[in-house]
Amino acid sequence: MGKMKPLLYNVDKLKEYFRHIECAAIYGAGDYGKTLIDYLIFAGEKEKILGIIVTKRKDADHNYKGMEILEAADFFETHRNCSVIIAASLEHWDAMEETVLSKGASYRIMTQELYTDMQRKMDGREKTVYQGLDFLLAGFEKCGTTSLYAALKKIPAIYLSDKKESHYFSWFHMVEGAREKLIAAYFDNIRKGQIVGMIEPTFWASAKEIHAEFGGTIRLLFLVRNPVDAVFSYFKMANRLGEGNLLEAYRRSGGRFHVSMFDEYFSGLIAQEPEIFQYDYWMESFLKEYPHEQVNVILFEDLIQNPNEQLHEILKYIGVCEEREFTELPIVNEGNFVMADxxxxxxxxxxxxxxxxxxxxxxxxxxxxxxxxxxxxxxxxxxEKIYGVKMTDRQRTQLCEHFDGSVRRLEKLLGRDLTELWF
CATH class of the missing domain: 4.10.860 (DNA Excision Repair, Uvrb; Chain A)
Structure with missing residues (x-):
């Protein structure tokens, strides 16, 4: 076991570190690096920023906030044995750490927790306590909910937790004081005047629980996508998370991935939850609890094709006025691969x-x-991973047949023909 890494978990640790050094280079010019620089400027420490460095400048801007961004190799030619803060996500730490150590520099590593803490400290608006939920996205998985979360999270008038999902209804009945724990963990940084929301794509089977827990006045959002594509994407996600009970299927195919594994996976999935990705079934359950005007269904395909129009419709629905133009939807959770063996x-x-x-x-x-x-x-x-895995024509045909009745019923609920868009 190697030694523990010198991590900075919060602003207090960052301040303590800066008290003991004359200056530091920021290694990283992505979101982490820029947020760190923004905070140091905010905290009056700009003079202590020795420089901004990256491994290869072609992957970054040439300057930020008036400071030139240099390649690490060039920077360390004239700044050996200096202090460095590595500001990047976890998967880049080892390579960046190796570069820093090879130059004899002392260093610290910025964590996700420090990133979040700095963002909170820079928000000068008055904090307020949780007084209830204004809107909730309650479904569906693999339909672009993480991208929507990323887009809405950037809007100051909206409060969303730094943690996208609480999975509250999977644990609330097992934990004493569950509601108080939810509020403490997910609603601890609301600013006065913000619209408060949750993005919980796994809540699609919890209409009664949502009404009981969050009341009857919240506005509900649902993102839906061609269920054939959604369920195959769900399968690939389960694979790369090591879920889905696929080990026997791997063994039967000689230890290697084969797309035929999806057949067994899907059979098990609908045996466990027959109405999985049958959006109309779950919409009906919510419409028994909430009036139509409080249930808004957005098609993932529409959101991708017309992000500006669709996002402004969503904002209007939840009560937010936002003038900015949305030229594209943030692309997150791409993960288009499966484990090869x-x-x-x-x-x-x-x-x-x-x-x-x-x-x-x-x-x-x-x-x-x-x-x-x-x-x-x-x-x-x-x-080893396999990218771009696609279902066979046979599998697509079978899935279309399986979901056809559900899609036709959804069309009636939405008052829209989905034949051209889906099938």
Missing amino acids: SEGYELAGRKFMLFRERDLLDAEEKSKKERECLEVQKLYAKA
């Missing part, structure tokens, strides 16, 4: 569980878990 699939499951355990720990305990997480992350990055 059973060893990679098992590793994916180990990684998923390990990172989930880490996320439940406090900052000090996380630091102890970081090395193990990094080792698994490196193995996962090296594991």
